[in-house]
Amino acid sequence: QVQLVESGGGVVQPGRSLRLSCAASGFTFSTYALHWVRQAPGKGLEWVAFISYDGGGQYYPDSVKGRFTISRDNSRNTLYLQMNSLRAEDTAVYYCARDYTLGSDNSFDPWGQGTLVTVSS
Amino acid sequence: SSELTQDPAVSVALGQTVRITCQGDSLINYYASWYQQKPGQAPVLVISGKNNRPSGIPDRFSGSSSGNTASLTITGAQAEDEADYYCNSRDSSGTHWVFGGGTKLTV
Numbered sequence: 001q002v003q004l005v006e007s008g009g010g011v012v013q014p015g016r017s018l019r020l021s022c023a024a025s026g027f028t029f030s031t032y033a034l035h036w037v038r039q040a041p042g043k044g045l046e047w048v049a050f051i052s053y054d055g056g057g058q059y060y061p062d063s064v065k066g067r068f069t070i071s072r073d074n075s076r077n078t079l080y081l082q083m084n085s086l087r088a089e090d091t092a093v094y095y096c097a098r099d100y101t102l103g104s105d106n107s108f109d110p111w112g113q114g115t116l117v118t119v120s121s
Numbered sequence: 122s123s124e125l126t127q128d129p130a131v132s133v134a135l136g137q138t139v140r141i142t143c144q145g146d147s148l149i150n151y152y153a154s155w156y157q158q159k160p161g162q163a164p165v166l167v168i169s170g171k172n173n174r175p176s177g178i179p180d181r182f183s184g185s186s187s188g189n190t191a192s193l194t195i196t197g198a199q200a201e202d203e204a205d206y207y208c209n210s211r212d213s214s215g216t217h218w219v220f221g222g223g224t225k226l227t228v
Contacts, residue, residue: 045207047218059216095163105170106211107154111163
């Protein structure tokens with residue numbers, strides 16, 4: 001079945017870096033765009049990054065632009081999120097999700113189980 | 122960027138019908154998708170597009186839209202439907218995505 005499994009979360013000091021991974025299986029990875037979405041403790045969902053199926057296009061919200069970089073390795077069926085200059089407000093569970101787009105129909109399906117990133121001194 | 126607005130909380134009696142709404146300018150051009158999230162679990166897609174249910178989602182879940190408002194309707198709510206529900210769409214630029222603040226449904 002289609003599966004996404006995140007890893008790489010942990011506790012990191014403010015200003016430091018962390019790289020998250022998302023291993024995919026059960027579908028043709030190289031033909032799908034992907035997203036990272038985060039959820040701060042007790043808060044709602046926030047979209048963090050998008051990457052096209054071939055890695056040629058990436059988009060970010062202003063809250064992480066210039067600090068986070070999304071990338072992918074289609075030979076390893078793996079998605080990455082490089083997070084630099086981390087701040088306390090980046091503390092959240094980070095989810096990877098597969099993109100589905102058909103015209104004006106856009107959705108995220110499925111989602112991984114998430115990995116917790118805690119930014120604290 | 123645009124925003125999506127949801128009521129923070131909604132309640133429904135067991136077996137009754139409930140509608141959860143999502144408002145935003147981007148919904149004029151893009152369909153909303155809807156996600157169910159139970160405590161400690163990842164979100165799950167329940168409705169996408171005009172009114173598409175992924176495999177495994179009960180047919181008591183349905184979606185609709187009018188103008189800048191999208192709605193998720195649960196017809197005959199069950200105890201297991203108690204969860205947080207989030208709407209999502211692309212924003213008006215088409216290069217960013219936005220989530221509503223979420224609606225906590227109590228059954």
